[in-house]
Each structure stands twice: as C-alpha cells, then as structure tokens.
Amino acid sequence: xxxxxxxxxxxxxxxxxxxxxxxxxxxxxxxxxxxxxxxxxxxxxxxxxxxxxxxxxxxxxxxxxxxxxxxxxxxxxxxxxxxxxxxxxxxxxxxxxxxxxxxxxxxxxxxxxxxxxxxxxxxxxxxxxxxxxxxxxxxxxxxxxxxxxxxxxxxxxxxxxxxxxxxxxxxxxxxxxxxxxxxxxxxxxxxxxxxxxxxxxxxxxxxxxxxxxxxxxxxxxxxxxxxxxxxxxxxxxxxxxxxxxxxxxxxxxxxxxxxxxxxxxxxxxxxxxxxxxxxxxxxxxxxxxxxxxxxxxxxxxxxxxxxxxxxxxxxxxxxxxxxxxxxxxxxxxxxxxxxxxxxxxxxxxxxxxxxxxxxxxxxxxxxxxxxxxxxxxxxxxxxxxxxxxxxxxxxxxxx
Ligand code: SAH
Numbered sequence: 150x151x152x153x154x155x156x157x158x159x160x161x162x163x164x165x166x167x168x169x170x171x172x173x174x175x176x177x178x179x180x181x182x183x184x185x186x187x188x189x190x191x192x193x194x195x196x197x198x199x200x201x202x203x204x205x206x207x208x209x210x211x212x213x214x215x216x217x218x219x220x221x222x223x224x225x226x227x228x229x230x231x232x233x234x235x236x237x238x239x240x241x242x243x244x245x246x247x248x249x250x251x252x253x254x255x256x257x258x259x260x261x262x263x264x265x266x267x268x269x270x271x272x273x274x275x276x277x278x279x280x281x282x283x284x285x286x287x288x289x290x291x292x293x294x295x296x297x298x299x300x301x302x303x304x305x306x307x308x309x310x311x312x313x314x315x316x317x318x319x320x321x322x323x324x325x326x327x328x329x330x331x332x333x334x335x336x337x338x339x340x341x342x343x344x345x346x347x348x349x350x351x352x353x354x355x356x357x358x359x360x361x362x363x364x365x366x367x368x369x370x371x372x373x374x375x376x377x378x379x380x381x382x383x384x385x386x387x388x389x390x391x392x393x394x395x396x397x398x399x400x401x402x403x404x405x406x407x408x409x410x411x412x413x414x415x416x417x418x419x420x421x422x423x424x425x426x427x428x429x430x431x432x433x434x435x436x437x438x439x440x441x442x443x444x445x446x447x448x449x450x451x452x453x454x455x456x457x458x459x460x461x462x463x464x465x466x467x468x469x470x471x472x473x474x475x476x477x478x479x480x481x482x483x484x485x486x487x488x489x490x491x492x493x494x495x496x497x498x499x500x501x502x503x504x505x506x507x508x509x510x511x512x513x514x515x516x517x518x519x520x521x522x523x524x525x526x527x528x529x530x531x532x533x534x535x536x537x538x539x540x541x542x543x544x545x546x547x548x
Contacts, residue, residue: 152189152190153190153192153203154183154184154190154191154192155183155191155192155193155194155198156178156180156181156183156184156191156192156193157179157180157193157194157195157196157198158177158178158179158193158194158195158201159177159178159179160195160196162174162177163195166193166201166202166216167201167202168532169219169530169532170216170532170533171216171259171264171530171532172212172214172215172216172259172264173191173193173204173212173214173215173216174212174213175213178193178213184206184213186206187206187207187208187281187282187283187286188205188206188207188282188284188285188286188287189205189206189283190203190204190205190217190225191203191204191205191206191214192221193216200221201219202216202217202218202219203216203217203219203220203223203225204216204218205217205225205283205284205287206283207265207280207281207282207283207284207285207286208281208283209265211264211535214264214283215258215259215263215264215265215284216264217229217263225287225290226290227290227291227294227297229290229294230263230287230291230293230294230295231293231294231297231298233256233261233262233263233294234294234298236261236262237255237256237257237261237262237268237528238255238298238299240528241255241526244270245270248336249336249337250336250337250338250359251270251271251335251336251337252269252270252271252336252337252342252356253269253270253526254267254268254269254270254356254357254526254527255268255269255270255275256268257526257527257528257529257536258536259530259533259536260527260530260533261528263284264280265280265281265283266278266280266284266291267280268295269352269356271333271335271344271346271352272302272333272334272335272336273300273301273302273303274302274303274304274305274326274329274346275301275303275305276304276305276306276307276346276352277291277292277304277305277306277307277324278307278308278309279307279308279309280309281310282310285308285310292304292325296325301326302326302327302329303323303324303325303326303327303329303346304324304325304326305322305323305346305347306322306324307350309350316349316350318349318350321347322346322347329346329347331345331346331347331348332344332345332353332412333346334416335354337354337356337359338359338362338363338366340362340366340387340388340417341413341416341417342354342382342384342387342413342416343382343409343412343413343416351381353382353409353413354382354384355381355384356526356527357491357523357524357527357539358384358385358451358489358539358541359524360524361385361487361489361521361541362384362385362388363388364519364521364543365388365389365392365447365449365487366388366389366392367392369389369392369447369485369543370388370389370392370393370394370447371392371394372393372394372395373389373394373395373485374394374395374396374397374398374445374446374447375389375394375396375397375398375447376397376398376400376438376445376447376448376479377389377397377398377399377400377449377451378400378401378431378448378449378450378451378452378476379400379401379431379451379452379453380399380400380401380406380410380426380449381401381409382409382410382412382413383397383399383410383413383414383426385449385487386398386399386410386413386424387413387414387417389447390414390417390419390424391417391419394447396423396424397424397425398425398427398445399424399426400427400434401428401431402429402430402431402458403428406426406428407426407428411426430458430459430460431452432458432463432475433460435476435478438479439478443479444479444480444484445480445481445484446480446481446484446485447480447484447485447486447487448476448479448480448484448485448486449486449487449489450472450473450476450486450487450488450489451487451489451490452465452469452472452490453465453491454466454491454492454493455492465492465495466494466495469488469490469503470506470507470510473486473488473503473504473507473508474507474510474511476488477508477511477513478511481546482546482548483545483546484545484546485518485544485545485546486515486543486544487541487542487543487544488500488503488504488542488543488544489539489540489541489542490539490540490541491538491539492538492540493535493538496540497520497522497540500540500542501517504544508546513546513547513548514546514547515544515545515546516547517542517543517544517545518544518545519542519543520541520542520543521539521540521541521543522537522539522540522541523537523538527539
C-alpha cells in the first residue's frame with residue numbers, strides 16, 4: 150500500500166474537481182511542498198480538511214498529477230487498476246474481435262480513468278507508455294493488473310518522463326513475456342504495418358489516424374496523385390496507393406524514413422520503385438515543387454506540433470497558416486488537402502480559422518468535406534476536452 154498524504158485545494162477549484170475534472174493543476178494546490186515523492190497518493194481536501202477526490206502526484210507538462218477516484222475509501226492498488234483496465238477492455242470488445250485491424254489503443258489515459266498512462270495493443274503485444282515518474286512509480290501494481298486482465302504474448306514500455314513527453318532512451322523497452330520479432334506485422338483495415346516495439350520512441354505508425362487513412366484509401370485516392378508531407382513511415386502513402394492512387398510522393402526530413410517507407414510499401418505488395426520517397430525538408434520541397442510547377446490532386450499535411458530543422462522552426466499554433474498556403478499553391482483545382490494536427494494547445498475552431506485564413510490570403514476558395522477527431526479507441530472524457538488533441542480537416546480546393 151502506498152502512503153497517502155493530504156493536499157489542500159484552493160476554494161475556486163473545488164467545484165471543478167467535484168464535477169469530475171481529472172487534471173491536478175499546479176495552481177489548484179496550496180501546499181505542494183508536502184508532496185515530496187512522485188507516485189505518492191494524494192487526497193485533495195478543502196481548507197477544513199474535508200475530502201474531495203484522490204489522485205497521484207506525477208509531474209507532466211499538463212499538470213502535477215491526475216485524479217484517480219472520488220471515493221475516499223478506495224485504495225489505489227492492483228485491484229483498483231485491474232478494474233480500470235477491465236472496463237477499458239470491455240469498451241473495446243469489438244476491436245479485439247476485428248481480424249482486419251490488429252493494432253489499436255487499449256487504454257487512453259484519463260479517458261479510461263488514469264491520466265499519464267496509455268496502453269497500445271499490437272497483435273498480442275501490449276505497449277505501455279508512462280508519462281511521468283509518478284505513474285511509473287505505480288508500475289508494479291499496474292503491471293500486475295494488466296497481467297491478470299489479459300492474455301498477452303509480451304509487454305513493452307516507453308518512458309516519456311521529461312515533462313514534454315520526450316522519450317527516455319532506455320537500453321531495453323521489453324518488460325516481460327515473450328520478446329516480439331522485430332518487426333511484428335500488424336493489420337489496419339486490411340493493410341499491413343511493420344511495428345518495432347523496441348527501436349526508440351516511435352514504433353512505426355500512429356494509431357490515431359486510422360479513420361483518416363481509411364477515408365483516403367476508400368473515398369479519395371483512386372486515380373489521383375498524392376503528396377504526403379511529414380510522411381514518417383509513409384502510412385498515408387500506403388493507404389493512398391492501396392486505394393488506387395496513380396502515384397504517391399512521400400517527403401520527410403529523417404533519413405530513416407526512406408527505408409521505413411519502402412518497407413511499408415513492400416509489406417503491402419506495392420513496389421516502392423513505383424512511388425517517390427524523398428528525404429528532404431518539407432519547406433524546401435515546397436519551393437522545389439513551385440519552381441517545377443508540380444501540382445498534386447491530394448496533399449496530406451501532418452506535421453509534428455513542434456519541430457526544428459536546420460533551416461526552419463515549425464510550430465503548429467504559429468505556422469500552420471503558412472504551411473497551408475504552401476500546400477494550396479501546389480494543389481490542383483478540385484484537389485484535396487488533408488490538414489491534420491495533433492497540437493493540443495488550440496481547438497478545432499482555431500484550426501478551422503487557420504484554413505479560412507490561408508485560403509483568404511491567397512484569394513482561393515474551398516469547401517470542407519469532412520473532419521475528424523480521435524477514433525473511438527482513443528477514448529476521451531467529456532470533462533476534459535483537451536484530451537481530444539487530434540484535428541483533421543479534409544478540404545476541397547474549389548479554385
Ligand atoms: N504523418 C506521419 C507522422 C508524422 S511524425 C504519419 O502519418 O505516420 C512527424 C514527422 O515529421 C517525423 O517523421 C519527422 O522526421 C518529420 N519532420 C519534422 N520536421 C520536418 C521538416 N521540416 N520537413 C520534413 N519532415 C519533417
């Protein structure tokens with residue numbers, strides 16, 4: 150049993166916590182100095198010492214901890230975690246049954262009742278991501294709970310402790326069970342992906358984009374030319390090619406993206422030689438494309454929320470309009486722009502304004518065809534809308 154301490158909440162925050170707000174913010178607590186060790190279970194109390202909610206202390210960029218229960222008598226132990234994990238699995242019952250998609254999110258942080266922890270499923274393997282030292286302190290109870298709740302081939306982990314969610318490079322991300330082959334091959338809506346569970350921060354695919362990939366394949370790609378910027382392993386390109394795109398062009402700065410994208414194409418029986426895979430700064434590529442008067446039917450924009458390359462710094466909240474303007478200029482009339490961002494620091498409304506602004510500044514016209522937020526397995530809380538970070542707008546350029 151972890152020892153518990155009381156922390157006093159400022160009056161103006163009490164209603165929010167009673168109402169189900171899950172994040173323990175730095176500002177809301179009077180006496181943080183009492184919390185020494187991350188992972189400590191904290192009872193949030195009012196000025197008179199009356200219990201409000203309990204949670205754990207763990208520093209992340211978002212806050213200083215997460216609420217775990219509104220029941221004063223609930224002890225935060227393996228049984229507690231097993232209940233959360235079991236209900237997360239129940240919620241995803243249909244995902245486990247779907248043979249065409251063997252990779253998805255099983256546990257999505259506060260959306261499933263425990264902020265700071267996610268669990269992804271890759272064809273029998275489970276990968277936990279710990280977002281603070283505090284939640285990692287609770288590792289044993291959480292692992293016991295997971296092991297008693299699921300059948301697994303093996304368990305892996307990623308540590309993202311530095312507050313900004315940056316990956317902590319451990320020599321080994323393997324936790325227990327059977328080691329996975331490197332790569333394992335998973336399916337997503339019938340397509341194949343190579344997944345590396347123990348090769349750095351990213352495993353090869355971002356599971357939150359599956360509905361967008363499927364829509365590109367099933368609705369838009371046939372007979373079209375596709376430019377996929379910030380392409381990473383080329384997941385959007387693979388789906389576009391599978392949907393009958395005449396050609397895809399993938400552009401990413403990272404050298405590894407070339408071989409990784411070739412690999413994903415080959416796994417889907419597409420000859421990588423028939424596709425363009427370019428290692429370059431996207432902003433250089435835009436210049437090149439304009440100079441060569443290249444035009445594409447579909448342009449996918451899925452940048453990181455923040456990135457620094459040798460020549461450019463890109464921040465989604467500051468520079469997305471500029472990025473869109475570059476894309477609009479090389480998109481055919483009647484073409485499609487898939488504008489995506491995972492930046493949590495602005496809303497869908499703001500993102501829509503970016504689109505409006507970019508087209509207006511170029512005196513160009515558009516129509517919004519569809520928009521997406523996180524898929525169902527990336528469960529979010531009504532009381533914590535910031536958790537739904539994904540924003541994707543499919544735009545048709547009219548002129
Ligand atoms: N769209 C991808 C995920 C993008 S991850 C997918 O669907 O899987 C972000 C990628 O952007 C990384 O691979 C990184 O190498 C790349 N990147 C960051 N800055 C870049 C830049 N200026 N030009 C090209 N690629 C960049």
